[in-house]
Amino acid sequence: MSILQELLFPPPPSLYITAMSVVGLVSLSYCGLAEVRGKHLQYSKFWNVQSKGKGKEGIKLSSRAGMLLLYTPAVVAGAASLAFYPSPSLRFWLLSWALTIHFLKRVLEVLFVHKYSGGMILDSAILISLSYFTATVNALYAQYLTVGTPEPHIDLKYAGIVVFLVGIAGNFYHHYLLSKLREKNDKGYKIPKGGLFNLVICPHYLFEILGFIGISCISQTVYASSFTIGTIGYLMGRSYATRKWYRAKFSNFPAEVKALIPFVF
Template sequence: MQAVLDSLFSPEEEPYILSCMAYFMMFMAFCSFIALLKLHVPYGRYASSTYGFPVNVKFAWFVQELPAILVPFLLVFSTPAAKVSLLPNQLIITMYFCHYVHRSLLYPFLIRGGKPTPFMSFALAVVFCVYNGYMQVRHLSHYAEYPEGWVTHPCFILGSVLWFFGWIVNMHSDHILRTLRKPGETGYKIPRGGMFEYVSGANFFGEIVEWAGFALAAQSAQSLAFSIFTTVVLSSRAFSHHKWYHEKFDDYPKKRKVLIPFLL
């Protein structure tokens, strides 16, 4: 792995490359924000043959998310990752892995039913997971430096609490969505319980909070870019879901917000 990276750029160039990748992701977040004002992300209930042939949803989730674990794993364990021995770096990398172990190795096999994923969405997700997995973990494992006692700093503590809260909300909301239908049932139902009592996009809310906490703890352009990109994409999905729920169900809770409890 290190030989491949050395053939692409020198150790002196890589920090600059990682910074450029972060700023490019911020730029793509802005472009995505503009595009998503008019377009639906083509997945699930919004899937369309316009975006390529359908891919089995379990296969798609497993394969598209797997690079987010494999690439960082190789970076940590098959390259001289000097910063991995430092506690702040270890803890922040662990946050990253906790999310993607669940998302790629557990979540796909828990899906019940689910509509196929258009190939274009699947392919773009693979590219994103390779890109982001390298950017996040390469920076944390090789270049990120934190002041002594960073794990007791208010930013790290608050970021860790936010990350954990968002991680739990995200997983619990996914569980609620999976168990909406009883065996043999079809069709859509109104999700209830947990954060769904307050917002339509409870799973999206959880993931947005999770990566905002990650960015606060990591204090890097890379983590900030990921948090911004996640917020843009998932906010769009939350608004689309909220609108769809109101159109689909006459008895949809009127006081339930879109994404931020009691506010939005």
């Protein structure tokens, strides 16, 4: 507990933020466990897994439309905090920029980088979009509640900027490699190569985790840390399911390629 007190602001005097810290951690971790058990959020290669053989499929979106729905509300929330709200502290300003850049990058990738092969179920799109939007708003509100309180004894915000930039750059690079796997109008899947794809099947998730760790270090709030831990749990489950999918689809999938962490997992 004393180590946490050195690293984090005290829990805020807000039952809402305290409750949402728990809800975010538990719900994201549960989604990660569900991925391991084969109950996937229906996007990317898993976009129609649950509905096959069932009468009710749900409303389908194109992948591009679904991905834009995922990220745009969070971009708007982050940009609004920069445009209309005077930053009460350097941390708040840095956090606003980090969250805005994180989700704006995703929107730009949806528009100009990603290539698509399937679609997305509306229910999954709404669930993920709400998660990102509420997480952005709650992270900013939790940061606002720290204004005027003593800073953590160990200042991580500058280290957090570095980790965030490494995460966002690595995530973009591996998304770019994925986009180069397909020629125009090619909708098939191939085993990714290059970068850390030679070691793990989801290096883009690994760098996404680094990005959220960077955001947590910039913020140093209980809420941001809880959301990051939950995100790690979800992406671990998603990467495990992704590796399992590739191994089932490709008989020549390299056994030494792990899911998320090189040589380990």
